[in-house]
Amino acid sequence: MSKFYDVIIAGGGVIGASCAYQLSKRKNLKIALIDAKRPGNATRASAGGLWAIGESVGLGCGVIFFRMMSANRKRETQGAAVAVDASTPHILPESFFEFALQSNALYPALHRELKDNHGMDFKFEKTGLKFVIYDDEDRLYAEHIVGCIPHLADQVRWLDQAALRESEPSVSHEARGALEFLCDHQVSPFRLADAYIEGARQNGVDIFVNTNVTGVLHHGSRVTGVQTVEEGVFHCKTLINAGGAWAADLSEWATGIRIPVKPVKGQILLTERMPKILNGCLTTSDCYVAQKDNGEILIGSTTEDKGFDVTTTYPEIAGLVQGAVRCLPELKDVNLKRTWAGLRPGSPDELPILGPMRGVEGYLNACGHFRTGILTSAITGVLLDKLVNDEPLPLDITPFLADRFAVAPVKQASELELA
Numbered sequence: 001m002s003k004f005y006d007v008i009i010a011g012g013g014v015i016g017a018s019c020a021y022q023l024s025k026r027k028n029l030k031i032a033l034i035d036a037k038r039p040g041n042a043t044r045a046s047a048g049g050l051w052a053i054g055e056s057v058g059l060g061c062g063v064i065f066f067r068m069m070s071a072n073r074k075r076e077t078q079g080a081a082v083a084v085d086a087s088t089p090h091i092l093p094e095s096f097f098e099f100a101l102q103s104n105a106l107y108p109a110l111h112r113e114l115k116d117n118h119g120m121d122f123k124f125e126k127t128g129l130k131f132v133i134y135d136d137e138d139r140l141y142a143e144h145i146v147g148c149i150p151h152l153a154d155q156v157r158w159l160d161q162a163a164l165r166e167s168e169p170s171v172s173h174e175a176r177g178a179l180e181f182l183c184d185h186q187v188s189p190f191r192l193a194d195a196y197i198e199g200a201r202q203n204g205v206d207i208f209v210n211t212n213v214t215g216v217l218h219h220g221s222r223v224t225g226v227q228t229v230e231e232g233v234f235h236c237k238t239l240i241n242a243g244g245a246w247a248a249d250l251s252e253w254a255t256g257i258r259i260p261v262k263p264v265k266g267q268i269l270l271t272e273r274m275p276k277i278l279n280g281c282l283t284t285s286d287c288y289v290a291q292k293d294n295g296e297i298l299i300g301s302t303t304e305d306k307g308f309d310v311t312t313t314y315p316e317i318a319g320l321v322q323g324a325v326r327c328l329p330e331l332k333d334v335n336l337k338r339t340w341a342g343l344r345p346g347s348p349d350e351l352p353i354l355g356p357m358r359g360v361e362g363y364l365n366a367c368g369h370f371r372t373g374i375l376t377s378a379i380t381g382v383l384l385d386k387l388v389n390d391e392p393l394p395l396d397i398t399p400f401l402a403d404r405f406a407v408a409p410v411k412q413a414s415e416l417e418l419a
Ligand SMILES: Cc1cc2nc3c(=O)[nH]c(=O)nc-3n(C[C@H](O)[C@H](O)[C@H](O)COP(=O)(O)OP(=O)(O)OC[C@H]3O[C@@H](n4cnc5c(N)ncnc54)[C@H](O)[C@@H]3O)c2cc1C
Pocket: 010, 011, 012, 013, 014, 015, 016, 034, 035, 036, 037, 038, 039, 040, 041, 042, 043, 044, 045, 046, 047, 048, 049, 050, 051, 211, 212, 213, 214, 242, 243, 244, 245, 246, 247, 250, 265, 266, 267, 268, 300, 301, 302, 341, 342, 343, 344, 345, 366, 367, 368, 369, 370, 371, 372, 373, 374, 375, 376
């Protein structure tokens, strides 16, 4: 039997879940969230860093990657290169800073709201992020970062060796100091996605799990619904593509154009619980390390161009372990609990792909969040809610429109039948 909705969200990772939650707060729209939970779903793989400045200036997995390319010294331990230009320091454009910082600023209120109204605590922790400096190359990169963000000077703090050891006593004596980003914090990514979904469910959203969207319905240039294997046809006024690393298929079915989203593999590992050894999150040129609220330590992550492969591999995991033990020597005796890999939805310029596409009605992108989808899920949900309801946006999304890429249509939207 056909189902009728105002909005259908295809993809139930953190991005689709945030869109569903924000839209559901209006209580006047009939909304369905459809998800198939494919192996490699990025939200389940994530570290949960809200590293708004850190990620914007190429830290997190970015610095590992940049250093691998520039110094050639990590080649054996990290994956193959994707979308990084070795000749330029990897600092994202101002539009991304704005996007990331606005999203970051939403978290304290979002945390209270989901906890108080829906009983869901996603463990927002004010930790800061420290870029640990081992050598001159690290220091030069840190100085370069500071030079690029004078407008954020009040959010950045230099720590010399003594100050670093005072704030993080477990850090190796090899560390000479750190550059700290004061507004970069962390959450539990699994709990964040669960909180959005539970909030949406309590607000009346219909949630279809284990349901594969296999085609998109059209009337002329308007998208009118989706076909699923398990639940048949759904009709809608607006379709939101939140398909993560699989978003190109959905866009092709909906618009005739494959948006350039591709999977970027990240391997990561988790230790058993430990007494608290970290006060904040750390990132180094080898890895990042984040102790979660329950004492487990996440050590991530590789950046690999391996298609939809989600195997975990010894050299990459060993490289991350060596990097973590170098930074925190007491990790040498701790047991690993689990390793896994996820697929970041990467775009060629590392910016998300948001909003409408020219010539197609009833369709919006919410994809391509690459390595910051946990951080930027909050603002993405707000933006998509406003786009659906045709209201003014809190920031200019022109830099994030799919039209910035010159992509030839596979088919004209008006020629598309059920794809
Ligand atoms: C190792 C690792 C560490 C990371 N660490 C961080 C971090 O610290 N901070 C941060 O901000 N970000 C981090 N990220 C990035 C972040 O996880 C992603 O940007 C984010 O999860 C993307 O969310 P998404 O909802 O777009 O994609 P996903 O979480 O992959 O969700 C997409 C969903 O859509 C479903 N889907 C796709 N097509 C269909 C279809 N046709 N029918 C039905 N369902 C479909 C998929 O099965 C999937 O469940 C990390 C990623 C990795 C891999």
